[in-house]
Amino acid sequence: MKLIVSEVFYSIQGEGPNIGKPAVFLRLSGCNLRCGWCDTKHAITITNTITSTSNCNSISYGCAQVLKNIKKYPCRHLVITGGEPTLQQDALIPLLEKLKDYYIEIETNGTIRLKINKYLEQINCSPKLASSGNTPYPLKIKPTNNKVVYKFVVADKKDLKEIKAYIKSNKIPDEKVWLMPEGVNKKIVQEISEWIIEICKKEGYNFSPRLHILLNFQ
Template identity: 35%
Template structure:
């Protein structure tokens, strides 16, 4: 598998926020979000090819954490991701998969963390907009989303960049029949200052619409530093 990094930290987002976890970050993504916070695993994928055995040894020697997060990039485009999750489950890890929900693979996981990309993610200017059309074509895959929701315990995380984005979130959850209790909204931010400012209006939106708000501890505590 093409791996960007394996590290130990606290889960920074979603319903398991704060849980000590080993992160396996795969490198490579089929999308190109304008504000991607891991460009080294998407726009310019970096890393090393690691056999499954080497990945598992690194996870096992990692600090005794019982939660593993398979993230990216987009882990579901990795050929061996299902096998990796089977092996992790043999070791009785709690497994979270973090995906944009555009590709299906029969992985083994305890929490499918789906983060569908809203239109605010389309890279209209970055690299002259050359990825915009392809990104827009791929970012919502109804068949894949429905299958992931049917097959797994899931949470649905939306990255919100402006108050107007909420109309798109509401349309999405209605179209796909997402239970409100599974929805989390989190502010699009790459710095602590940005997160601080956007959390103010996002909190009001969450209160008004009865949505759960997600922290982003990796930005709040470590400023989005790599390996956190």
């Protein structure tokens, strides 16, 4: 079974609990949601278009090819992202079997149950709220999983009411919550960050900047 890959690259984790750590990113193509502010639109549909940052020369890869692309970097930290990477869990398993010496985290929107939990050290789940433009959906990765943290993208002060209600109804502990500013440019991210930090201090949530936007890197 082949993996549909958008890109493999080496960078710094730009958000969440592992922010600042060097990591290899495996970005898989295809997503089951359509967020209005999606900053990875090149990875939400499966096409034959290769992005300029891609290190791969084909969009559909066997396990050995993806492994080679990952292992060429001097780093044992892998971030599996997308798109929505849980759409390709069956194809991921043979690859993960060969990466048992890696620290592996996954970015997911929480719409799909995990079959690959045992291979992961951390699950970064980002439930999408009304401001994303998606229809609300049930959370499939529950806070009882001790590997999961929840990252909420905040675009507007109105989002906070919805986030608090979501956290309460899904019984998510405050210490598992990360708030991140929405925005695809530095100025907007900085403006939103200023008031989000105050909310985090008040409510006991964690704040995550978006380093890749603030520093203009991938």
